[in-house]
Amino acid sequence: RIIRYSNQENKPALAAVTDEDKIYDLPFEDFLEIVRQAEDKESTALQVVEEIISQSLPLEIPYDELSLLVPIEAQEVWASGVTFEKSRDERNYEATGGKLDAATFYDKVYDAERPEIFFKSTNKRTVGPEEDVYLRSDSNWQIPEPEVGLVLGNKGQILGFTIGNDMSCRDIEGENPLYLPQAKVWKNSCALGPAIRLSETVEDPYELEITCRIYRDQEKHFEGTASMKQLKRKFDELAAYLLKDNTVFDGTVLLTGTCIVPPNEFSLRDGDQIEIEVPGIGVLVNSVKSQVSQL
């Protein structure tokens, strides 16, 4: 796993974390430098990291005490939608006021050859571990969308896997699909982290499991788990559609869709804490803040 953290001089530092949680500083400023060095040496990112680790000692600070930063400052974050049955069914509920038998554009996109892909975030709108995600002041029905994120190279190659939260307003999206950008994009509406798992170290990404827990007043209020086995599409297929006739920057993150949706009566509140865990990548923790209290 590759992480960024704030070091003793309060400067961003890059490190590799082993499965035993040993941390090794890397002599790079960002994740893409590992990828570039691997290209120059005609090796893999994993080989570059392993060579550095073999010549250095682990840090003494435990993983839990690190002040983690967003693992990649992605110029752009894109997201896929309605890639799981659960997402399709819950969006049908929003759009039809609960008449689940009505066929909608969500049913169509779930079955269509072309997936839904939308623009989600930029570096400045995205937060990292332990930072606050914000609520929109004009929505009364807001949820986190826990998703596996692909960290892509500019040719669509999957460099690594991370965790993303595609914060969403179900009422705005349900009122009219043309409101999707407003239901999805605002200040601090996207979180990424805590690490990037190098793709060479993931034997079968469809074996990844994702769990979301929401805490309210120090108590667990919601928990849901799902598996990437339930994904309707292939990760490469989603990346290929993003690339079609497009400029894709190195380090673009593509979220792959949500498979966990809290019950319909649930809406996030100021002070809630969201934890999204993918074993092998880590736990992304963010608190929820209302924007009104930030002004």
Ligand code: DO4
């Ligand atoms: O169709 C709207 C958005 C879908 C989405 O974000 C998801 O399925 O995760």
Ligand code: MG
């Ligand atoms: Mg989503």
